[in-house]
Amino acid sequence: MRAEAVEERSGWLLAVPYAGFLLAFAAYPILFALVLVVLQWDLVTAPTFAGLDNVILLSHDARFWQAVANTFVFLAIHVPLQVVTALALALALNRPLAFRGFWRASFFLPVVISGAVVAILWNSLYATDVGLINQLLARVGVAPVPWLTDPRTAMPAIAIMVTWKNVGFYVIIYLAGLQYIPRSCQEAIELEGASDWQRFRYLTLPLLLPQTILVVTLSTINGFQLFIEPYVMTGGGPLRRTYSIVLYLYTNAFSYQKMGYAATIGVALALIIGAVVVLQRRVIGTAEAA
Amino acid sequence: MRSVRRVALYGVLALAAVTFIYPFLWMASSTLKPPSEVGSLSLFPGHITLDNYRKMWERAPFGRALLNSAFVATTITAAVLVLGSMTAYAMARLRFRGRPLLNAATLAVLMVPGQLTLIPLYTVMVKLGWIDTYAALIVPYVFNATAVLMLRQFFLQIPQSLVDSGRMDGMGELRILFTIFWPLAKPALAIVAIFTFMGSWNEVLWPLLVVRDQRLMTLPQLLTVFALGGGAGSIGVSLASAMVLVVPVVVAYAFLQRYFIESMAGAGIKG
Secondary structure, eight states: OHHHHHHHHHHHHHHHHHHHHHIIIIIHHHHHHHHHTTEEOOSSSOOEEOTTHHHHHHHTOHHHHHHHHHHHHHHHHHHHHHHHHHHHHHHHHTSOOTTHHHHHHHHHHHHHSOHHHHHHHHHHHSOTTTOHHHHHHHHTTOOOOOTTTSTTTHHHHHHHHHHHHHHHHHHHHHHHHHTTSOHHHHHHHHHTTOOHHHHIIIIIHHHTHHHHHHHHHHHHHHHHTOOHHHHHHTTTOSTTTTOOHHHHHHHHHHTSOOHHHHHHHHHHHHHHHHHHHHHHHHHHHHHHHO | OHHHHHHHHHHHHHHHHHHHHHHHHHHHHHTTSOGGGTTOOOSSOSSOOOHHHHHHHHHSOHHHHHHHHHHHHHHHHHHHHHHHHHHHHHHHHOOOTTHHHHHHHHHHHHHSOHHHHHHHHHHHHHHTTOTTSHHHHHGGGSOOHHHHHHHHHHHHTSOHHHHHHHHHTTOOHHHIIIIIIHHHTHHHHHHHHHHHHHHHHHOOHHHHHHOOOGGGOOHHHHHHHHHHTTOSOSHHHHHHHHHHHHHHHHHHHHHHHHHHHHHHHHHHHHO
């Protein structure tokens, strides 16, 4: 009995700082986010009650909806591209190879580099006149593409860059999944005379479904956080085509000092992320069942 | 047929590796080139110059930013390791009321996207008067739910007999944690340390919100402000400033790549 009381007390002492932290820096901000939705507050004067003004404004704020549309354009390019590139590289790495560690490490390299650096670096790679990419294209006779200044190419260019930066991370996820495909299954399907394509289509791909769901979910959640890339590379332009939701949230908080409205955007974004992730899982689940 | 396919496989791998490595090599070499050469694809500067680095160093306090980043990331990592393992120890090895609730809260926190709490947290910083202080950069990160969960998972695997014999020797819980558990938990601690340090080292959005004073800016933030504000003036200078952030990471990565990959991939899956 005494030992238990001592254990209870030590447990409490050790856990209390964390509990306090969760209350102050997680629970309180979450609740306060909901409160901010009905407030108007510039951080200088006292906050005033605004009822549903923020929500109503948000519902027909063309700039917000454009940011939502832009972010979806980004996701529509980024997520499929991420799945295909990560799977392809993982399949290549999953064979008996010389220098396997080196290949893996090189694919993972951009993952450890700050997004700010990658954005600055790709800004110069994408430069119209002196950029590396246009110079390589020129060698095969393609006219220079104004990657970041043409409204049609700016967001795809950013999506390709983000895919390049993160692919190594998703390769590791697929590699982990590939290790669990039993040798016996592979041998059996080979004895049946299946072609490489059939083996991939009917054995590897279905068995990797959990990893594919994970890659889709994580790259979607990650994609919704798009901020530093348009912030550094395009400032949201040209023609606001690369204005992401988080960039719009940041602008409202930092440039316009609209805390209530910025928090409303945050709440809306969290809801959108939740809805999209749930929907994706359903769609992938149904496709699997069919 | 077999050998043709092997050649093709290595060709694809080599092409992919070049795609990932070449831009960084080009960046490093461009910082050593005079402006007239920056546009060239070559990795070897015709004339090597340190001008870009000199200009970058003169125009913005990058030395100070390097120290800020190192200080902030080190403090956060130390706090996450020490405080996180104290919490994880309690949650794994001690029975107390409220433990299941704390467990559930930790899992719930991981489900909440950061953008939801970004603005409320920022207003908390303003109200506390922490704008333009190290506290704003450090305190919101001293605990990390992912780290607590990972360490807890690891601590659960350590045999109870070690805890019991420690107690029989009259050791307190903290001594058991730091003298018995820590040496056994080195791999888990390394994994937590790497993703915590890297997360802090690379973070930009939060510093952009809570710090405006150039002397308090972390490296990625100063880099961003420098490149955007036109302070850099040229690609070479801008890339040179990025090198200050990249070189320490790449050096560490070269030696510890296995741990980096395990740590950063693992944290992402759980977070």
